[in-house]
Structure formats: C-alpha cells, structure tokens
Amino acid sequence: MNTTTIHLPNRRHLLLRMRFQLLGGLTFAILLPALLRLPVDQQVIWQSNMQVTILAAFIAHTTGYLFYKRIGNFPGVAAAGYILPTFALTYGLVFAIIFFFRFEYSRFQAAASFIQSTLWYFGLSLATRRLDVYRLAIIPGGDVDRLESIPGASWHRIHSPSTLVEHASGVVADLRADLSDEWERYIADRALSGTPVYHVKQISESLTGRVEIEHLSENTLGSLNPNQAYLKIKQAIDWASALFVLIVFSPLLLFVAIAVKVDSPGPALFKQKRMGYGGQPYEVYKFRTMKLSDTVGDEKEAAITKAGDERITRLGRFLRKSRIDELPQAFNILRGEMSWIGPRPEALVLSNWYEAELPFYRYRHIVPPGITGWAQVNQGHVAAVDDVLEKLHYDFYYIKNFSPWLDVVIVFRTIQTMLTGFGAR
Template identity: 40%
Template structure:
C-alpha cells in the first residue's frame, strides 16, 4: 500500500495503471514510427501527446472500475464491465485523436492500430483481474494474536484487493487469547524478534485488544520497529487496507493524538471553491436531464416535483435537502420516519428509475451552491435517525464536523443501507473520509461515483 496525500492506494493497482499507460504510450509511438513519412514526425509533439492519451485512457477506465478486483464478481458481471469500458473508451479515444495536435500524421491506420491496442489492453486487464491480485513487492506479514481480531485481519488480507499480502503466520500474544485461526500457522516457542528475523517479516499487525497485564510484548515490538519492520495496530491496519476507521477497534485517544482530522481555513476554502466550480458545471450539463425528469414526475401523478426534507448538516445544524420526488405523496402518511429500502414499494414508476440512475440526487447541487452541502462528504441523515444512531453507535457525531455530501466515500464503498448495522458500516467509511479528506480523495470519490452510476452498483 502506498500513501498519497493521506490516502492509501494498493501498490498492485498502481503497478497495473502504470503498465497499461506504458503499453498505450508504446502503441502510439510505434504506430507513428511505422506509418508513412515517419521521418518528418515532430517527436517533441508526439511524446507529450502520447503520454496525455495514455494517462487519459487509464484515468477513464479507472473511473469505469476496471482496476477493481473482479474475483468476487460473476463472469457475466466481469464481461459487462469490460464491454462498458470498451463502449465508453473507444469513442472518447477517437475524440482525443481529433483533439490532439496529430493532424500531420494522424492516419486512419494509426487510429485503428491504437484503438485495437486499447481494446486488447482492456480485455487483458479484465482477464488478469479475474485472478488473485498480486504485487511485485507484496510484504510478508506476521499477525500478533490468534483470536477473533486476528481472524478478521486474515479475512481482510484474503480480499483480492489487497495485492497478495503474504501471511507468514500468527504469533500468540500470550494471555488467554482463543485460537480462532488455523492452528497450523500459529507460531510459538521463541521470541517475537527472533520469529520476525527468521521469517523475514516486513510488517507486524497487532491484533490483540488487551493492553494490560503484559499481554503485549511492547519491548519486542519496539525492537522490531527499530529493525525496520512496520508495526500497525488494528485501527491503522483497517484504515490502510479497507479505507475505513473501525468503530470496534477505535479509541478516543487515537482520534485525539493520531494523525488526520485536520480542519483548517485553507482546506475549507479550497474545498468550497472546488464545490462551486464543480456544482455549476454539473448543473449546466445535467439541466436537460433534470427538465425531462421534472416533466415525467409531473405527468405521472402531478406535483410536487421536488421533495424537501430536514437533514442534519455541519456542526449538527439542520437544513432542508432538495431532491426529485421519487415516492408517493403519502409515503409517510402515518407520520413515522422510515428508512428507504431496496425496491421500496412506496416509490413511483418514475421514482424507481431515477433512484436507480441516481438522478433524484441532482437537485442537491443547489444545496451545494448555497453552502449547506459539499459535493463530497458523509450522507446527511434525518434528525430522527441521527438521534437514534448517536445513542447506539459510538463516535457517530464525528461525521458532522464536515459538510454532508451529494456523494461520499461511504456511498461508493458500501451498498445502500437501511438498518443500524448498515449505519455502523457506513460510519466507518465516513470516519475515514473525515480523517483523511483532501482534494485528491474528493476527486477519487467522484471517479468512483461515475462507476457506480454507469454500472448501477448498489442501486436501490
């Protein structure tokens, strides 16, 4: 895992992106080299143009989710994802050919060659992602502990997205920790430092909660760190690997003394300028879709077109969120708030379509313009549910230290939720966003949102 601007990126994913960009770059250079009159080519124009083309295509297909591990998907879903990438990439690539300054050597044969190479790269990437991801620099990991936390770490590392991090074994932390992992991989009989050196361990994951009574070999962990071995506790591990701050392993001291959770005037100003620019552009682009949606809602069952509801925003203050009405006007005729559910029978015919395509969220861009929301942030909840969740979930109020968002890290990483358990899962992603939010993470969330909308993933 590589940390870039406070966000962790899987190293194998970055390797895949760089490899594909290199292949596309080489394809353009070769196509130019072998065409007629290649001796007149202006390489000072071709090289930067080829680089721009390669990274633009890779960025586009990153947004399509092509670099997300596909091992957990069916063959049909994987094929559909590749076809979607091809259908989007090829027209965009053709448009890039017309836009870049290649007029002197931009022949039909060159375009066909590069587009064919692009199709091959997309297909090969899909085939590779069907297998367990691997990295050239996959670390060797020792897990300190044998109980339920160690088992959770093992399952997290078994996910295809983790780039084949190799678990060399489990070291018993002492005490009465139960053995819930494979007993054949439990190491004992020698000191921690000796085991780390003998097995050439790169990382130690401390999966033991008990910190008192000599359970943790603190001196040996310090020696490991001084030897260059990276040591992570549970909170840091899940933040790095799964992009979430786990509530069950969270301590108030970690929130206070740990890195992140920085709020500054400069950061707020940059985010506000980004919100104003992006929301204005999106409103202009989405205006025809919003007009058609308003007419369809009006024709189906009359007004109102918009649905305004009280939500909790920055600092716990309430505001009225604006959305296209997707449910019947008597959806809560009993006056009792209810979570929206998947395939909710209260939704209208038009409502089911616009919710699946996320079109019902577009009017929230108006909330962004007036400063009540941000383009990216935690999903704003209703006061009724906030009061309920704050009593049942520790640290729930932390998510209100930033503006709520039209889209967010939790929305693109976790399916639609309608229960307290779902709220806990989404809170863990919200806490990660609050801790690490930067313009880079906001941009990544927007890319992920494009993928979610185009693939219909998690639609409700």
C-alpha cells in the same frame, strides 16, 4: 537462542516493480507506435506534431500510471477495473488541453498510445494476479485474533520471538497490548531491518475501509481532522461543476420534473430538512419519488425508506435506481450546503435519533454532506441503528483519508453503482 526462519515467496518480483511497469508501459505505448511508422516515413519522429504528441502521451501515461497505483491502494478496489477510466481521464485531459491551444498533433500516435497503455496494464494485472499477495506476519497478544478473518492479505502467525519471516510485507502487532520484553525486542529488530511494523487498527482500517471508534482515547479527534486546503479546493470544484450541470442538463431536469408531475399528483420537487455541514440544518431538494400521503404517523418511521416501499411511484423506482432523483441537489451544492462527495445527509429526525444512540455520530458533520460517498458505495442505503454504526465507521474512514484520490475512487464506484442500482430503495 535457536532461530527459525519462515521463507515466504519473494514478493519483489520483476513484474511488480514500479520501474519495470512504468518504463515498459512507456516503451510499449509511446515508443513502439512511433517506431512502427518509421518504415513508412523515416522523418516521422522529427516532425513537430509527432514530438508534441509524444510529450503529451508521456505526461498522460505517467500521470495515469501514478493515479492507477494510488487508487489501487484503497480497500475493496479491484485496480484492474480502474485502468480504462483512469487512462481515459488523463489522456482525455491532456489532449483536450492540446486541442484547446490548437497545437498540431498526430491522431494515430495519440490513439495508439492510449489503447496500448490500457492493454499493457491490463496484461500486467493478469500476469501479476497471483504474485501481488500482501503477506503479513502476526505477533500474538492483544486484539489480533480477528485479523485472519479479514480478506485482502495472506496472514502468518508467529509463535516465538526466535522466528524470522523473510519477504513479509509487514509485521502486525497490537502495540497497546502488554507485550513481553522479548516481543518488544523482536518488533524493534524487525523495524531496524526495514520491515514495516503496523498497529492492528492501522492495518485493519487499510484493509476494510472502516475506522472503528469506541473511545476518545483510541482515535483522537485531531487524527480525524480533514485536510483544510483540499476542503477549500473541493468546494470551488463543487460549485463550478454544479453550475455546469444545472446549465447543461437543464432540459433533462425540466423533462424529469414534467414526468414526475404526470406520473403522480403533487409537486415535482421533494423538500426535506436535513442535518448539514457543521451540524447546521438545511433544506435538501430532490425529485419526488413517492406518492403524497395525508396520513400522519410516526415522523421517524415516515423518514425511513424501507425495501420495496409501497409509497414509491413507478417512475420513482427508476429515478432512485439511476440516482437521477439526486440531481436537484446541485442547487444545494451551489448554495454551499452540500458537496458531490461526502457523508450522506440524514433527515433531522433520524440524525437526532442516531446522535442519541451512537457516540461521535455528530462528528461526521465536519465535512459537507454529499450526494454520494464512501459509505454509500460500500454499504448502500441503511436506516437501522446497527447498520448506521457500520456506516459511521465508513464515514470516519472517508474523513480520515480525505483526499482527491479517495474522491476519484468514489466517483468511479458511483458510476458502477448507477449502472447496477446497488443500494437503491
């Protein structure tokens, strides 16, 4: 049998290798600032405060790099945009611990290490922008035709089992399709040669950030069970942080409550029954952003906020765009009814409507609802059934990939959303 080989550029470029990136970063960000001070003070490296700073910077830099690489694996994440916040977080935490225990440290070395860490990885991201292409070979058969319309990868169709693709990031096939014996041997050979083999739905989920469920046989409920250990840890973090927010920001909450009362007649807080964790209804608290109305109409229509909704007050538009109206939900978090991050809780009337129209909708209640979430930062506010189905796919991706890494991505993207007002109504 004649064999055809397709040569793709070797993606294992030196600049893309973890060893080069991390060792280069440690040298540039930690060793270089220390060496620059040697001509001024030849004993500087042997001073205890410098050694403490170098060790702390090493921990902060390495942790920041691992966070940055892990976060960059999620769909729709432009990793370069997370360099500064990620390293600010790790350096801030490490040096906050040093400050708390009152260890002596070099402020110059700490600041130089942080600044040069961000500069190093920004430089690398610019240099590797054209090199870091995800190249995937497609085996024909089954549900693979839609793959080439998905951005985020360079797709290469294989037309014959005698074709070899060198330096591909992986091979994608519909493993549930009725493939010929030749194609099955081809897949086995690629796996034995060390090339990753992906099922079409697996790679589609990783590039789109959505889990599509049409039938129970396609995704068993077991594959969507959230990590219970992390769920407990997250609940403890939620409770502590909600208590902190309510104490520290109590003057702001009081000021906003007064402003809402002054802006339009009615109570400062809006209360509504929503569907919560485990499918149990609860009452949510938010700052009121709409005018009170005595008109009794369709309950479902009244629960939907439309684009340019005339019921929203002048102050309400600002509160919604900045998400300040969500802050009273910290009380719901303290009561264990919500989390900071999770699927958006819907009004009972809307939740019952969606459950009647959409299969598996109720399963999203397996994790606590959140003030922000994966669907919100990707899609914004929606209400129509077709759009809610799309949101459900994002919710299932969050449940399936339930982890601190994904939560960190959502926090960063929520901050971006608050600054841009994306998805607000």
